[in-house]
Amino acid sequence: MAEITLKNLGHSYFPQPKSEEDYALKPVNLVWEDGKTYALLGPSGCGKTTMLNIISGLLHPSDGQLLFDGRDVTNKTTSERNIAQVFQFPVIYTTKSVRRNLSFPLECRDWDPKKISGRVAEVSEMLELDDILDMPARRLSADQKQLISLGRGLVRDDVSAVLLDEPLTVIDPQMKFSLRRKLREINRQTGTTMILVTHDQSEAMSFADEVVVMKDGRVQQSGRPEQLFERPENTFVGYFIGSPPINLFNVDVKGDRLNCPALALTDLPRGDLGPGALQIGIRPDHLNFSDPSESNAVAMVEACENLGIDRIVSLRAANGELFKVKSRLRQKIDVGSKLGVSVAHKDVLVFQDGVLT
């Protein structure tokens, strides 16, 4: 178990990067605390896997240092770092049985055979692989193979961290849920640092103590899931976290107040903002419907999507701006009808040039 520190760590796949654009992972300072669960969240190609491969040592960073408990491991080999990693697609040793697959990381590290069989039994029981331990690994289904990959990642109880690179992609939804819970349990029991790479925000939010959002090789924000939801530091995080994404509205500046024509908000404090493009962001979950005759802001329903318990209503404001509301309202909502919309001031976020003020 170790605290992992990224010190100005960056990577470019070009031998001589000319500008920041050439970096797949732009230099970053981050600390992954010992024993916590983290999620690296971002769209495909944002540098998540690059960061993970640098931590595990599969990739040597072009810039900066990587520290494990303050010790520089930038030039250490993968096996010296004692990291466990699970890839997106199952990687198994097809010539070995399930048991030998699980014991291989321990055999490589010359563990005592008795201790090996004990650990293999524990992990196989935890992942419900104990019935198929002596089967050849190549004959298993895709999700069973991924369980073996996961098992190999968890079988060592002395690892610095477990890195999970979208490991649940090939696993069916029911199993995914229980595995996520199991991973959390393991983290609580053993205090193993776990870093999960994903592009699925619900997976990230439900798994991690802390979520790191990335875009274009740059860390956008790092924080607890509720922090990211309630106080996204920029419009990208607001857009990426939450489903549906945050609504952004244009505002007019009137003296020291801001007006939002779409929602008929006229008394928003402007604060001491400098010049720059201003927008307000409101989560679809924070907008409420009201009677159109009693509301200042009236919008027309363009579409209504039923999600079972919730509904997502797409609306067009009087000034033409489109936005969405997530509602549990049971009443029937007709497309083309008009609804009043209101929001509490505390839920309005002001962004200047895309950054939260």
Added chain:
Amino acid sequence: MGRTYNIIKYLCLLAWATFVVFPFLWALSTSFKDANAVTSGARYIPWVEFEPSVQGWTSLFASGSQGINIVQPFFNSASVTLLASIVSLGLGTLAAYGLSRFSYKAGFVKNSDITFFFISQRIMPPIVLAIPFFLMLKEIQALDTIFGLVIVYVALLLPIAVWVMTDFFASIPKELDEMAMIDGCTPIGAFFRVVLPNSTAGLVVAGMFCLIFGWNDFFFAFILTFTETQLLPVAIVSLNSSVTPWWSLSAFALISVTPLALIAIVVERFMSRGSLAGAFR
């Protein structure tokens, strides 16, 4: 519909099988004929159309004027082919692994150029290499020796091994090596403990090609040997004198084909492309 289709399918397969097997059957029946049965028109059925004789077979194991002894050439061919194949497969597999997993650059030379360099050795007509090989072996006094032939055959078989194995390693996901390293192997440990055991199919295919090309080579065996180290293809041709003993020649041909045919039967399941793909995920 299904039955008619099956009948047509099996008839076609039977016709093809007969076409393929016929030369072997012909050689087999000829090997049991005497001079008279060979020269007096087409005869196929023993005891009915001709009286079988084992003279063709016995002459291969006799010595002196009775015939040509096949044992020594067979042993020579087997030694040269096996040694050259093992060395080529060993070196070729290591080279192919390097080429498939690491990027090399020396001036304008990159991985693809190195691979092409290997393959280009097979593109050249063998005659171009004959005189240089002859002079080089003469220089190290390795003409007409098994050692000299093994060196030459390694040079000929290595490109095949590199080619087949580079292609094969490219089909093994890099994650397999990475996983092994994360599990605690060194890079070379990952190769020997994980990648190589997963490469049986590729090794068998490459080994088979090496054995076929090595065993069947006549050109270099003919140019680089004289009397001491005769290989099977050369020994067969040397039977062809003023009166060709077709019965011995047929028996000889069958014996020389048998080892490859047996190996082919054993490793046939590895030769299909299907067994190479999809084994990892």
